[in-house]
Amino acid sequence: LTDKLNNAFRKIKGVARITERNIEEPLREIRMALLEADVNYKIVKQFTESIKQKALGVEVSKALNPGQQFIKIVHDELVKVLGEKAEDLKLEPTKTNVIMMVGLQGSGKTTSSGKLAAYLKKQGFFPLLVPADVYRPAAIEQLKVVGKAVNVPVFDIGEDRNPVSIAKKAVKEAKDKGFNVVIIDTAGRLHIDEELMKELKDIEKEVNPDEILFTVDSMTGQDAVKSAAAFDKELPLTGVVLTKLDGDARGGAALSVKFVTGKPIKFVGVGEKYTDFEKFHPDRMASRILGMGDVMSLIEKAEEVVDKKKAEELQKKIKKDQFTLEDFRDQLLQLTKMGSMEKILGMIPGMANIKNASKMMDDKKVKHLVAIINSMTPQERRNHQIINGKRRKRIARGSGRPVQEVNQLLKQFVQMKKMMKQLSNPSFLGKMKNLKK
Numbered sequence: 001l002t003d004k005l006n007n008a009f010r011k012i013k014g015v016a017r018i019t020e021r022n023i024e025e026p027l028r029e030i031r032m033a034l035l036e037a038d039v040n041y042k043i044v045k046q047f048t049e050s051i052k053q054k055a056l057g058v059e060v061s062k063a064l065n066p067g068q069q070f071i072k073i074v075h076d077e078l079v080k081v082l083g084e085k086a087e088d089l090k091l092e093p094t095k096t097n098v099i100m101m102v103g104l105q106g107s108g109k110t111t112s113s114g115k116l117a118a119y120l121k122k123q124g125f126f127p128l129l130v131p132a133d134v135y136r137p138a139a140i141e142q143l144k145v146v147g148k149a150v151n152v153p154v155f156d157i158g159e160d161r162n163p164v165s166i167a168k169k170a171v172k173e174a175k176d177k178g179f180n181v182v183i184i185d186t187a188g189r190l191h192i193d194e195e196l197m198k199e200l201k202d203i204e205k206e207v208n209p210d211e212i213l214f215t216v217d218s219m220t221g222q223d224a225v226k227s228a229a230a231f232d233k234e235l236p237l238t239g240v241v242l243t244k245l246d247g248d249a250r251g252g253a254a255l256s257v258k259f260v261t262g263k264p265i266k267f268v269g270v271g272e273k274y275t276d277f278e279k280f281h282p283d284r285m286a287s288r289i290l291g292m293g294d295v296m297s298l299i300e301k302a303e304e305v306v307d308k309k310k311a312e313e314l315q316k317k318i319k320k321d322q323f324t325l326e327d328f329r330d331q332l333l334q335l336t337k338m339g340s341m342e343k344i345l346g347m348i349p350g351m352a353n354i355k356n357a358s359k360m361m362d363d364k365k366v367k368h369l370v371a372i373i374n375s376m377t378p379q380e381r382r383n384h385q386i387i388n389g390k391r392r393k394r395i396a397r398g399s400g401r402p403v404q405e406v407n408q409l410l411k412q413f414v415q416m417k418k419m420m421k422q423l424s425n426p427s428f429l430g431k432m433k434n435l436k437k
């Protein structure tokens with residue numbers, strides 16, 4: 001899917017303006033790509049139509065060229081389809097919640113049960129894992145291993161091999177012993193069959209789960225879509241766990257499964273470790289589908305936050321070691337406008353990692369710092385070296401801040417200047433890269 005989409009984008013990259021004619025071809029390719037990913041044709045039509053409308057109606061933006069703009073529109077539409085924002089499980093700590101994991105064999109149910117248990121434990125829940133995959137002794141054993149690894153108790157099924165009665169007994173035990181989340185790891189088959197579905201429906205009727213999570217392997221493409229449709233038809237799914245996203249899969253499955261079931265993707269599995277489990281973020285997935293990493297979000301930030309030119313000017317100044325207290329103040333003022341120093345720093349190559357510089361900056365502190373700089377004379381601002389003890393006292397009085405704070409500001413400024421210079425020095429960056437290799 002990603003390759004096809006990229007192909008579509010390549011065609012529009014160089015154009016000077018978005019017109020009905022030059023987006024016709026990319027739109028057609030997007031349509032084909034989605035249809036081939038088994039996305040329902042009505043939805044495809046709706047999707048491409050809405051991209052077209054937006055693309056033609058878009059205002060010319062300074063920060064993006066038409067190609068980028070088109071990609072951004074597709075990206076935004078993808079986010080919309082994928083669910084806008086991350087959705088949580090609907091659990092209440094004060095009752096016995098039941099989560100049922102369903103999906104084909106090998107999709108990652110057992111692993112995800114463990115990951116979910118660890119995740120919920122971290123949130124303060126008391127989970128109980130329940131093996132309801134009784135046909136393969138190895139499956140029961142596997143869940144025990146998982147439980148041990150994440151340090152979550154596993155319900156002892158004794159001699160019982162009936163999944164429905166196991167589920168029922170487990171919920172009762174949870175109530176008796178004070179577990180507030182029961183995670184039922186059910187059986188899967190390589191292919192969907194009626195017997196399995198009936199069993200799952202019986203469990204569902206018996207324990208009335210708060211969440212039925214459909215687990216699907218993101219690498220399986222067409223199969224993912226088919227099994228999603230089948231499970232969705234038979235069971236009131238409440239969400240999807242998309243596993244094995246650490247592989248090559250680029251997330252076409254996410255799109256298709258969301259399209260087909262309409263159910264929110266709630267979690268993604270990103271590796272074999274129990275901590276390789278994350279809440280689903282539609283915007284990240286959209287970027288992934290477009291094969292762009294987080295580039296889009298960077299562009300977006302750049303657009304809404306700093307104008308590009310300012311960042312460039314700043315970078316030049318840093319290179320020439322001409323970064324003054326005035327520039328520092330400008331940066332601080334920008335910061336109050338947009339919330340985070342990290343963002344500006346992130347705009348300057350090599351600066352994205354200076355988290356410490358930004359951590360010390362909360363709003364109130366920023367105001368104080370700006371007040372101090374305002375109390376300096378223009379001369380002082382342009383040449384901090386002339387600020388001696390006497391001047392420091394005057395500045396402190398003028399700004400209503402203690403002298404120590406003035407000292408601290410100057411010290412930070414000097415440090416920052418040094419760090420910036422070092423980081424923007426090409427030979428330093430070269431060395432860093434070599435170190436990484």
Ligand code: GDP
Binds near residue numbers: 106215243270
């Ligand atoms: P089940 O049959 O649905 O219970 O599937 P399992 O939980 O047994 O998982 C099947 C295989 O997929 C196992 O080898 C897991 O280690 C692996 N697996 C599950 N989730 C992930 C994931 O997110 N990433 C990777 N790389 N492997 C996974």
Ligand code: MG
Binds near residue numbers: 111133139185
């Ligand atoms: Mg299993």
